[in-house]
Amino acid sequence: MATSTAAERRAEERRAYDAFLSECASHNLLDQISNKWVTLVISALGEGPKRYSDLARAIPGVSQKMLTQTLRIIERDGLVTRTVTAAVPVRVDYALTDLGDSLRALLGKVKCWAEEHMDFVYLAREAYDAREEQTAVAALNRKS
Amino acid sequence: MATSTAAERRAEERRAYDAFLSECASHNLLDQISNKWVTLVISALGEGPKRYSDLARAIPGVSQKMLTQTLRIIERDGLVTRTVTAAVPVRVDYALTDLGDSLRALLGKVKCWAEEHMDFVYLAREAYDAREEQTAVAALNRKS
DNA sequence: GTGCCTTCTTTCTAAAAGAGAGTAACCCGC
DNA sequence: GCGGGTTACTCTCTTTTAGAAAGAAGGCAC
Numbered sequence: 001m002a003t004s005t006a007a008e009r010r011a012e013e014r015r016a017y018d019a020f021l022s023e024c025a026s027h028n029l030l031d032q033i034s035n036k037w038v039t040l041v042i043s044a045l046g047e048g049p050k051r052y053s054d055l056a057r058a059i060p061g062v063s064q065k066m067l068t069q070t071l072r073i074i075e076r077d078g079l080v081t082r083t084v085t086a087a088v089p090v091r092v093d094y095a096l097t098d099l100g101d102s103l104r105a106l107l108g109k110v111k112c113w114a115e116e117h118m119d120f121v122y123l124a125r126e127a128y129d130a131r132e133e134q135t136a137v138a139a140l141n142r143k144s
Numbered sequence: 145m146a147t148s149t150a151a152e153r154r155a156e157e158r159r160a161y162d163a164f165l166s167e168c169a170s171h172n173l174l175d176q177i178s179n180k181w182v183t184l185v186i187s188a189l190g191e192g193p194k195r196y197s198d199l200a201r202a203i204p205g206v207s208q209k210m211l212t213q214t215l216r217i218i219e220r221d222g223l224v225t226r227t228v229t230a231a232v233p234v235r236v237d238y239a240l241t242d243l244g245d246s247l248r249a250l251l252g253k254v255k256c257w258a259e260e261h262m263d264f265v266y267l268a269r270e271a272y273d274a275r276e277e278q279t280a281v282a283a284l285n286r287k288s
Numbered sequence: 289g290t291g292c293c294t295t296c297t298t299t300c301t302a303a304a305a306g307a308g309a310g311t312a313a314c315c316c317g318c
Numbered sequence: 319g320c321g322g323g324t325t326a327c328t329c330t331c332t333t334t335t336a337g338a339a340a341g342a343a344g345g346c347a348c
Contacts (some may be wrong), residue, residue, distance in 0.1 A: 034182075052296080075272065077269060086344095090294060114174045115248055231328085233323085
């Protein structure tokens with residue numbers, strides 16, 4: 001440490017960051033699974049195997065690009081399996097692996113938490129916004 | 145439903161999306177907490193209250209902008225408290241609320257899951273990459 | 289042939305993240 | 319009073335990423 005400016009410290013931290021990411025491998029995985037689309041896809045597959053188009057329908061707002069990208073990532077990580085059936089229009093089924101299902105169980109709990117505490121969060125947001133408005137008004141009064 | 149093209153269906157889904165987001169409020173919250181920086185900040189605050197600069201040091205790779213933004217979001221949601229002490233250099237402490245701590249416990253489990261299954265995921269990735277390379281070679285052979 | 293199906297892929301643009309300098313408020317030494 | 323140092327932001331600019339839309343492979347129906 002010794003004596004150093006805040007800017008110098010920050011620069012050093014940045015330099016250490018790459019090393020940190022490759023060293024702390026689980027952080028890398030954590031980053032990937034704490035991703036909106038990954039959560040939604042795994043949750044959607046919880047009901048059972050689904051085709052690409054089923055997933056697109058089950059997850060409102062996902063673009064085809066992001067769905068494909070997300071599926072590739074979680075397939076690579078061994079969370080889902082991808083089975084291609086060479087039928088008249090090609091058919092691709094995605095299903096959770098055992099590993100994917102264990103993650104789904106966990107994420108399901110997070111989803112439950114969100115549903116349980118939604119009301120409280122909404123109240124907190126309203127209170128925060130009201131406070132914000134007050135301080136903004138106070139700041140205006142101080143200036144004038 | 146009835147008969148409609150895939151494009152028409154997709155357009156309809158898009159139109160329904162805004163309604164869905166405001167209706168299914170917990171999804172909105174879920175989106176926010178399945179965010180890299182939110183996860184990391186809440187995990188860092190698990191050890192106890194921290195100052196802004198402590199957090200910046202504890203979370204490698206976070207920019208000041210993202211740290212401020214993330215803290216504002218989770219403060220608004222009632223997950224952390226922000227206490228300003230008007231000292232010589234102003235001092236701002238962030239601490240988890242009870243709600244924030246309950247989320248931290250859950251996210252901690254996800255973190256544990258990631259650490260436990262990291263090895264398996266790494267093997268899956270290697271296997272996937274090997275398969276990918278093979279199919280790429282096969283595709284090249286087919287063309288030539 | 290044309291059109292249409294699914295599952296992607298590519299291209300282009302708009303939104304978000306990241307890097308870095310700047311700001312406000314305050315105190316201290318000189 | 320003035321420069322310098324502190325913390326906690328805030329603003330601006332660049333790069334990265336997400337999203338929207340059109341295209342492509344492969345095949346069947348007409």
